[in-house]
Amino acid sequence: xxxxxxxxxxxxxxxxxxxxxxxxxxxxxxxxxxxxxxxxxxxxxxxxxxxxxxxxxxxxxxxxxxxxxxxxxxxxxxxxxxxxxxxxxxxxxxxxxxxxxxxxxxxxxxxxxxxxxxxxxxxxxxxxxxxxxxxxxxxxxxxxxxxxxxxxxxxxxxxxxxxxxxxxxxxxxxxxxxxxxxxxxxxxxxxxxxxxxxxxxxxxxxxxxxxxxxxxxxxxxxxxxxxxxxxxxxxxxxxxxxxxxxxxxxxxxxxxxxxxxxxxxxxxxxxxxxxxxxxxxxxxxxxxxxxxxxxxxxxxxxxxxxxxxxxxxxxxxxxxxxxxxxxxxxxxxxxxxxxxxxxxxxxxxxxxxxxxxxxxxxxxxxxxxxxxxxxxxxxxxxxxxxxx
Numbered sequence: 216x217x218x219x220x221x222x223x224x225x226x227x228x229x230x231x232x233x234x235x236x237x238x239x240x241x242x243x244x245x246x247x248x249x250x251x252x253x254x255x256x257x258x259x260x261x262x263x264x265x266x267x268x269x270x271x272x273x274x275x276x277x278x279x280x281x282x283x284x285x286x287x288x289x290x291x292x293x294x295x296x297x298x299x300x301x302x303x304x305x306x307x308x309x310x311x312x313x314x315x316x317x318x319x320x321x322x323x324x325x326x327x328x329x330x331x332x333x334x335x336x337x338x339x340x341x342x343x344x345x346x347x348x349x350x351x352x353x354x355x356x357x358x359x360x361x362x363x364x365x366x367x368x369x370x371x372x373x374x375x376x377x378x379x380x381x382x383x384x385x386x387x388x389x390x391x392x393x394x395x396x397x398x399x400x401x402x403x404x405x406x407x408x409x410x411x412x413x414x415x416x417x418x419x420x421x422x423x424x425x426x427x428x429x430x431x432x433x434x435x436x437x438x439x440x441x442x443x444x445x446x447x448x449x450x451x452x453x454x455x456x457x458x459x460x461x462x463x464x465x466x467x468x469x470x471x472x473x474x475x476x477x478x479x480x481x482x483x484x485x486x487x488x489x490x491x492x493x494x495x496x497x498x499x500x501x502x503x504x505x506x507x508x509x510x511x512x513x514x515x516x517x518x519x520x521x522x523x524x525x526x527x528x529x530x531x532x533x534x535x536x537x538x539x540x541x542x543x544x545x546x547x548x549x550x551x552x553x554x555x556x557x558x559x560x561x562x563x564x565x566x567x568x569x570x571x572x573x574x575x576x577x578x579x580x581x582x583x584x585x586x587x588x589x590x591x592x593x594x595x596x597x598x599x600x601x602x603x
Contacts, residue, residue, distance in 0.1 A: 249489075253532070264389075269392070273387070279366075286403060300320060304319070317420070334416040372385060399444075434447070449481075453473065504525055507524050512551070516586065546564075563575045
C-alpha cells in the first residue's frame with residue numbers, strides 16, 4: 216500500500232521568526248484570482264472555482280492548441296489558411312463581435328491569424344484557424360478539451376474556439392484560466408513573447424480598404440511594469456473579464472478577474488490587483504537550484520534511495536516586510552517505485568506558516584535509478600514479508 220512520507224527539511228528558513236498575516240485586499244470583481252508563479256502561492260482567491268462563461272478568454276486555449284502544434288512541427292507560421300465564404304458571412308459585421316476584418320476567399324498566414332486571435336481578439340480569426348487545423352470548429356473544440364484535460368483544467372469545457380455565447384456549453388473557472396496562462400508561459404515561452412505582448416496589430420484586407428490597425432485591449436500593457444499578456448473577454452452574459460500576467464525582478468504573477476461591469480472598471484481593477492500582488496508580497500529564496508534537500512526511499516531499485524533536488528531556485532511569497540516563522544516539509548508518495556528518471560518530479564517541499572497560504576515547491580530526482588536485478592527483487596520481497 217502506498218503511503219505519504221513526510222520528512223522535516225533541513226533548511227534555514229528565517230533569522231528572527233515572527234507571525235504574519237495575508238495582506239488585505241478588496242476588489243469589485245465578483246471573481247478574482249492571483250497566483251505567484253515563482254512560488255506557486257495563491258495570493259488571493261475570490262470564488263475562483265465558480266463555473267462561468269469565458270467570453271474571449273477562451274481564445275487562450277485556441278492559441279495554446281496552435282502553439283502546441285507549432286512546437287511539434289505540425290503547424291508552421293508561414294502556412295496559408297483559406298477564409299471560407301460561409302465562415303466570413305457568419306463572422307463579419309457588427310453582430311459578430313470583435314473581428315480581424317478577414318475577407319471571403321482570402322489566404323492568410325497562421326502567424327497573422329494568431330495575431331488576429333491574440334492581439335485583436337478576432338472571432339473570425341479563431342474560426343478560420345480552427346477550420347484550418349481540424350476541418351471544422353467542432354472538431355477543433357475536441358482538441359481544445361483534450362489539451363485542457365492534459366494541463367489539468369478540471370472545471371472547464373470548450374464548445375467554441377472563440378468563446379462566443381453558446382447557451383452555457385462553454386464554461387471555465389478563474390483557477391483554470393490561471394493554469395492555462397501558466398501552461399502557455401511555461402511550455403511556449405518564445406511564442407508567448409512573440410504574440411501576447413504586442414500593443415497593436417495592422418492587417419490589410421482584400422476588399423479595397425486601407426490596412427486596419429487595432430490596439431491590444433490588455434489593460435496592463437503600458438500601465439504595469441513587466442506586463443506581457445494575456446487576454447481580455449467581454450459579452451453581455453459574462454461581463455468584462457481579464458486574465459493577465461506580469462514579471463518584475465524575476466518574479467511572475469498571473470491574475471484573473473471576471474464579471475466586471477465596464478471597460479474602464481476592468482482597467483482599474485486589473486491594474487490595482489496586479490500592483491497589490493507585487494507591492495504587498497515579496498519573494499524569499501529558500502533553496503538554490505541543484506541543492507539536495509532530502510533523500511527518498513526507492514522500491515525495487517538498484518539503489519535504495521534517491522536524492523531530491525531543487526530543479527530551479529525555489530522561493531516563496533511572503534508579505535512585504537514580514538519575517539514569518541516558516542516550516543518546510545518534504546512530501547512524496549512512496550516508497551517511489553523504480554525505474555526513476557533524473558529530473559522527474561517525484562516530491563514536493565511544502566512550506567507552511569501561521570496565517571499564510573500553504574506553498575508547494577517541486578523537488579526532482581537527482582539521478583536515474585534503474586530496476587533491481589532478480590536477486591535484488593527477491594531480497595526486497597523477503598524484507599517486505601518480514602516487515603523490515
